[in-house]
Amino acid sequence: MKTRSNRNMREKELVNTSRTEPGRAKPAETGQKRKQEAERSEGMKERMKRGRLEMCEKNPCLATAPDGGWGWMIVAGCFLTTVCTRAVTRCVSIFFVEFQLYFSRDYSATAWIHSLLDCTTMLCAPLGSYIGNRLSSRIAIMIGGLLSSTGLLLSSLATSVEFLYLTLGVLTGVGFALSYTPAIAMVGSYFRQRKALAYGIAMSGSGIGTFILAPAVQLLIEFFSWRGALLILAGLVSHLCFCGALMRPLQSQRGRQNKMDLENGKTVDLLNVKLAYVELRGSMEVTHAVVKEMEKKEPSENMLRNGKGWIEADDMKQSHLDEEENHGQDLSENPKTVNKWSEEEPRTISIPALVQSSGLPLENLLKYQKNITFPESKSEGNNNQSTVAKSKVVKAKLLKESKENVWSVLRKTVLKEYSFLLIPDFLLLLVSFLFLAYGCSVPFVYLVPYSLSAGVSPQQAALVMSILGVSGIIGTITFGWIADRKCLRPYRVVSYMLAVGSEGLSCLFLPLLSGFSLLVPFSLIYGYFDGAYVALIPVVTSDTVSSAQLTSALGVVYFLHAIPYLISPPIGGWLVDQTGSYTATFILSGVSLICSAVILAAVKVIFRCTRGSSCLK
Numbered sequence: 001m002k003t004r005s006n007r008n009m010r011e012k013e014l015v016n017t018s019r020t021e022p023g024r025a026k027p028a029e030t031g032q033k034r035k036q037e038a039e040r041s042e043g044m045k046e047r048m049k050r051g052r053l054e055m056c057e058k059n060p061c062l063a064t065a066p067d068g069g070w071g072w073m074i075v076a077g078c079f080l081t082t083v084c085t086r087a088v089t090r091c092v093s094i095f096f097v098e099f100q101l102y103f104s105r106d107y108s109a110t111a112w113i114h115s116l117l118d119c120t121t122m123l124c125a126p127l128g129s130y131i132g133n134r135l136s137s138r139i140a141i142m143i144g145g146l147l148s149s150t151g152l153l154l155s156s157l158a159t160s161v162e163f164l165y166l167t168l169g170v171l172t173g174v175g176f177a178l179s180y181t182p183a184i185a186m187v188g189s190y191f192r193q194r195k196a197l198a199y200g201i202a203m204s205g206s207g208i209g210t211f212i213l214a215p216a217v218q219l220l221i222e223f224f225s226w227r228g229a230l231l232i233l234a235g236l237v238s239h240l241c242f243c244g245a246l247m248r249p250l251q252s253q254r255g256r257q258n259k260m261d262l263e264n265g266k267t268v269d270l271l272n273v274k275l276a277y278v279e280l281r282g283s284m285e286v287t288h289a290v291v292k293e294m295e296k297k298e299p300s301e302n303m304l305r306n307g308k309g310w311i312e313a314d315d316m317k318q319s320h321l322d323e324e325e326n327h328g329q330d331l332s333e334n335p336k337t338v339n340k341w342s343e344e345e346p347r348t349i350s351i352p353a354l355v356q357s358s359g360l361p362l363e364n365l366l367k368y369q370k371n372i373t374f375p376e377s378k379s380e381g382n383n384n385q386s387t388v389a390k391s392k393v394v395k396a397k398l399l400k401e402s403k404e405n406v407w408s409v410l411r412k413t414v415l416k417e418y419s420f421l422l423i424p425d426f427l428l429l430l431v432s433f434l435f436l437a438y439g440c441s442v443p444f445v446y447l448v449p450y451s452l453s454a455g456v457s458p459q460q461a462a463l464v465m466s467i468l469g470v471s472g473i474i475g476t477i478t479f480g481w482i483a484d485r486k487c488l489r490p491y492r493v494v495s496y497m498l499a500v501g502s503e504g505l506s507c508l509f510l511p512l513l514s515g516f517s518l519l520v521p522f523s524l525i526y527g528y529f530d531g532a533y534v535a536l537i538p539v540v541t542s543d544t545v546s547s548a549q550l551t552s553a554l555g556v557v558y559f560l561h562a563i564p565y566l567i568s569p570p571i572g573g574w575l576v577d578q579t580g581s582y583t584a585t586f587i588l589s590g591v592s593l594i595c596s597a598v599i600l601a602a603v604k605v606i607f608r609c610t611r612g613s614s615c616l617k
Contacts, residue, residue: 087209200480
């Protein structure tokens with residue numbers, strides 16, 4: 001008995017000594033250390049409030065547009081992207097007759113290939129916007145390059161038109177969608193004063209690419225058949241990965257400041273400090289002393305309950321940094337350190353702030369809840385079962401908060417990113433774009449077949465398409481330059497209406513033209529105004545919505561292009577099959593383009609008469 005009592009006395013003396021020795025040994029250093037920790041903690045909280053560690057690269061629109069510098073490399077990347085997407089899409093019409101003859105299908109069935117390609121590209125535009133916003137434009141464009149090149153590669157192995165529907169139509173279209181919209185939005189984030197000119201240069205890739213690729217594709221078909229031509233186009237489109245590499249986020253330099261200097265030149269990337277992974281190379285034990293201290297606080301909606309009291313977690317991230325500072329010392333192996341730290345200054349850990357900074361859903365905490373234990377003191381050991389039962393409140397509360405948090409974040413995200421759908425000016429533009437999309441796609445699909453039916457040779461038919469592309473370059477650049485003039489900036493919508501209306505009028509006269517000499521002037525006029533509206537669509541859209549919403553707005557704009565792109569070529573092919581001529585097809589296309597311009601003009605006049613000013617600026 002005496003031996004046992006002596007042993008207990010020695011253990012108590014050792015515990016008391018271990019608890020008091022650090023404080024007696026270096027009281028000045030301990031106080032200074034606590035002061036430094038408090039200053040670091042306050043500094044970290046202040047920076048987290050300012051930036052929430054979020055997201056320099058996720059919100060490039062927050063920085064001032066440089067209007068130059070690396071922006072011109074962004075323009076070059078967007079230029080190459082339009083070459084690999086829009087120009088290749090236009091050149092698919094050169095394969096129209098080849099597919100029709102090889103698979104022995106009618107106009108309507110063959111037209112679905114081009115229709116699905118255009119439709120999928122526009123239908124998946126919001127997906128490209130989403131990936132560009134959540135990850136980065138660079139990643140979205142690279143993924144698009146891989147998908148589209150794979151689609152073209154598989155198309156070269158096609159054995160039926162239905163197979164081409166999936167590979168050339170859907171798979172390639174998804175890849176183009178992931179590349180096209182983020183590239184256009186990046187130009188808008190880098191330019192303000194010279195936005196129209198930048199867009200004009202970037203979008204001219206469609207015309208230049210058509211000018212070069214149209215005769216080249218025709219030659220490839222003659223030398224390597226349509227299968228070899230598609231295989232070579234797959235190699236060309238794979239260069240979208242290179243285009244994506246040029247898309248450097250606008251705030252990538254500022255993003256490096258997320259690494260904060262803690263002490264002695266040591267840095268910790270706070271973006272990697274995630275609540276769900278606070279394992280501290282072991283298990284973190286929160287002693288009963290901490291719980292007792294926290295019982296004094298009023299419970300709030302974001303507090304954890306351990307069965308004895310509420311723990312408002314404000315600073316688990318700090319405990320992780322303390323662990324790093326102690327060179328990996330496991331807190332569970334040194335409970336005395338935990339006890340002393342808890343007695344001196346109870347720490348708190350903010351769950352919502354850390355979940356936001358880590359980007360992880362709250363329910364992920366349940367997966368790692370084994371790392372957070374709440375042991376009872378010996379004096380209350382009889383209540384262990386009660387404590388374990390009450391600790392289930394943690395799981396229930398986390399589940400409830402996670403569901404509420406997910407829906408709340410989703411609702412706020414949708415309202416924030418798509419609030420422009422409530423702007424009347426933007427809705428009017430969408431209606432106009434619907435008519436525009438129906439009318440503009442038909443000539444690109446049927447110009448080459450119509451030229452061949454008019455007695456033009458295949459080489460001359462490809463040259464007609466090339467001329468259309470060259471004139472589109474001139475229209476894109478000139479209208480982009482004109483729209484940037486200060487005196488003409490208020491009339492950008494008028495420029496758009498002029499371009500679309502003129503394009504529709506030229507399309508009405510196409511059925512009257514036969515022969516190469518008459519088709520060349522049509523290609524010059526139609527291509528010029530087509531290039532003009534292509535450059536003005538993102539400009540007019542950016543004038544209607546804020547720069548922060550431009551990526552999502554362009555995604556919606558191109559998404560609505562999908563329905564007309566899907567139905568217009570098959571309808572045109574059906575009219576050709578029923579009437580035996582292209583007259584009805586081209587007239588319907590021209591009328592649709594004119595309606596697009598008339599709608600905006602009528603609305604502009606109505607608002608000027610009723611409000612005294614134009615609705616569309």
